[in-house]
Amino acid sequence: MSAAGTVLSVRHLCKSYRAGQPVLTDVNLEVMIRSITAVIGPSGTGKSTLIRCINRLVEPTSGSIMFEGTDLVRLRRRELREARRRVGMVFQEYNLVERLTVMENLLSGRLGYVSAWKAWRRSFPREDIERAFELLNIVGLEGFADARADSLSGGQRQRVGIARAVMQQPSLLLADEPTSSLDPKTSVEIMQLLTDIARDRGIPVIINMHDVGLARRFADRIIGMAGGCVVFDAVPGLLADDALKKIYGGEDWMH
Amino acid sequence: MNDVPATHSWRRFTPAQRLARFTVYLAIVAAIVTSIQTVEIIPEFLSDAPEQVADLLRRMWPIDVAYYPKGVHAALMETIHIASLGTLLALILALPVGILAAHNVCPFTPVNLVAKLILVSSRSVNSLVWALLFVGIFGPGALAGTLAIAFRSIGFVGKLFGEALEETSRGSIEALAAAGAPWASRLSFGYWPQVKPSFWSIALFRWDINVRESAVLGLVGAGGIGMTLDSALNLFQWNRVATILAAIFFVVILAELAVTFVRKRII
Numbered sequence: 030m031s032a033a034g035t036v037l038s039v040r041h042l043c044k045s046y047r048a049g050q051p052v053l054t055d056v057n058l059e060v061m062i063r064s065i066t067a068v069i070g071p072s073g074t075g076k077s078t079l080i081r082c083i084n085r086l087v088e089p090t091s092g093s094i095m096f097e098g099t100d101l102v103r104l105r106r107r108e109l110r111e112a113r114r115r116v117g118m119v120f121q122e123y124n125l126v127e128r129l130t131v132m133e134n135l136l137s138g139r140l141g142y143v144s145a146w147k148a149w150r151r152s153f154p155r156e157d158i159e160r161a162f163e164l165l166n167i168v169g170l171e172g173f174a175d176a177r178a179d180s181l182s183g184g185q186r187q188r189v190g191i192a193r194a195v196m197q198q199p200s201l202l203l204a205d206e207p208t209s210s211l212d213p214k215t216s217v218e219i220m221q222l223l224t225d226i227a228r229d230r231g232i233p234v235i236i237n238m239h240d241v242g243l244a245r246r247f248a249d250r251i252i253g254m255a256g257g258c259v260v261f262d263a264v265p266g267l268l269a270d271d272a273l274k275k276i277y278g279g280e281d282w283m284h
Numbered sequence: 285m286n287d288v289p290a291t292h293s294w295r296r297f298t299p300a301q302r303l304a305r306f307t308v309y310l311a312i313v314a315a316i317v318t319s320i321q322t323v324e325i326i327p328e329f330l331s332d333a334p335e336q337v338a339d340l341l342r343r344m345w346p347i348d349v350a351y352y353p354k355g356v357h358a359a360l361m362e363t364i365h366i367a368s369l370g371t372l373l374a375l376i377l378a379l380p381v382g383i384l385a386a387h388n389v390c391p392f393t394p395v396n397l398v399a400k401l402i403l404v405s406s407r408s409v410n411s412l413v414w415a416l417l418f419v420g421i422f423g424p425g426a427l428a429g430t431l432a433i434a435f436r437s438i439g440f441v442g443k444l445f446g447e448a449l450e451e452t453s454r455g456s457i458e459a460l461a462a463a464g465a466p467w468a469s470r471l472s473f474g475y476w477p478q479v480k481p482s483f484w485s486i487a488l489f490r491w492d493i494n495v496r497e498s499a500v501l502g503l504v505g506a507g508g509i510g511m512t513l514d515s516a517l518n519l520f521q522w523n524r525v526a527t528i529l530a531a532i533f534f535v536v537i538l539a540e541l542a543v544t545f546v547r548k549r550i551i
């Protein structure tokens with residue numbers, strides 16, 4: 030077991046979609062409680078694969094992922110479902126159910142805890158509904174409970190996405206390029222909201238991103254990936270030009 | 285600009301593709317020629333046709349309206365009942381089969397294949413043939429008609445419903461899976477909202493078709509207005525035949541109006 034305060038510990042994680050062409054080659058990282066970790070790196074270097082391996086939306090080829098005392102890689106169907114309830118996820122394309130209302134989308138974060146029949150009847154426990162309304166206020170969407178998700182703007186949808194992930198009351202939040210589909214101003218607002226909520230609740234977050242500036246501004250730790258493994262891992266203050274060169278290659282783009 | 289030296293040559297299709305396209309055209313022409321030869325159109329009958337049509341219309345006119353309340357109305361209602369009940373039964377049966385046929389919802393290829401086999405066999409048999417089968421099993425009457433409509437519709441509804449399921453966006457399902465939602469909840473919260481409009485639109489469309497199809501089922505004894513039509517035809521009561529045809533026409537138009545109205549509301 031690892032040191033106290035470690036929420037997630039990834040060891041020797043490898044993933045190849047096709048044999049002989051690894052996307053992740055031996056990734057090792059630990060995530061501590063109350064930390065905001067940004068993962069940066071060029072496109073196609075496996076950032077998204079790494080995040081998706083953690084909650085097994087993508088099956089890892091080998092390695093271990095210790096989370097709350099269990100190795101997520103070894104879990105079978107039911108156990109995996111139960112573990113996934115403890116990991117919230119925010120997506121680049123929001124991935125809301127478009128034809129459902131905002132409230133239904135929030136409550137879908139509780140589907141792991143409610144029987145399918147009760148979910149169909151929309152009879153969720155009272156505390157879930159209370160928490161959903163509370164979260165709607167926090168993400169700035171009070172009054173939108175009965176609006177359909179497809180009537181919202183991109184920024185509003187991502188707010189719903191964040192609220193849905195937090196509805197799970199997770200011990201870990203994963204965000205896969207949460208701002209890549211948004212304009213710069215909305216991106217800052219969404220990052221602010223995501224990190225505020227996470228800090229308030231003491232939930233550690235791992236965020237994939239393309240925007241180095243946003244990563245510096247909001248994360249307290251930056252992981253740089255290149256060629257399927259971690260090549261930089263330090264506080265944002267140490268992310269200097271030579272590190273960026275190592276992560277993205279070349280230097281013409283920096284000036 | 286024609287004297288520019290040609291440095292690049294470009295053709296939309298490769299020689300192999302051109303050959304394949306030519307072969308397809310040739311096959312189509314050959315098929316048309318062969319079919320015309322097989323059909324054996326007799327010129328005398330063809331030239332006689334307008335006269336025959338005029339004669340038929342003369343016998344049909346005037347429409348025997350007085351026959352409607354005592355001879356047609358009950359049979360017409362039975363036809364609508366056969367169509368509606370048959371559609372309802374088909375929806376109930378097609379829902380699970382459609383789900384099992386969709387590979388993204390049920391990722392087991394053998395199960396998909398069995399479901400698709402059920403759907404294909406349902407569709408490959410015409411309603412009239414289904415009706416003949418059920419008349420043989422249950423005897424003549426509306427029950428045989430209802431089952432014939434239902435069994436023919438399972439394939440239609442199930443296939444289109446399964447395809448609608450396969451076209452749903454993966455993202456929202458992925459999000460539900462990431463939250464630890466069990467399969468049944470992913471189905472009801474993720475897939476169903478996405479396919480609900482297509483499902484009801486398929487159901488209405490099928491009901492519309494079934495109203496028309498159930499009108500002829502009576503020809504083989506499976507109840508409804510077709511039986512009335514059959515006896516009128518056999519007794520050469522052309523005025524009555526005209527009444528029945530007009531009644532069917534009227535109902536089909538009403539069904540069309542109803543379907544259009546409801547579809548606008550749900551989509």
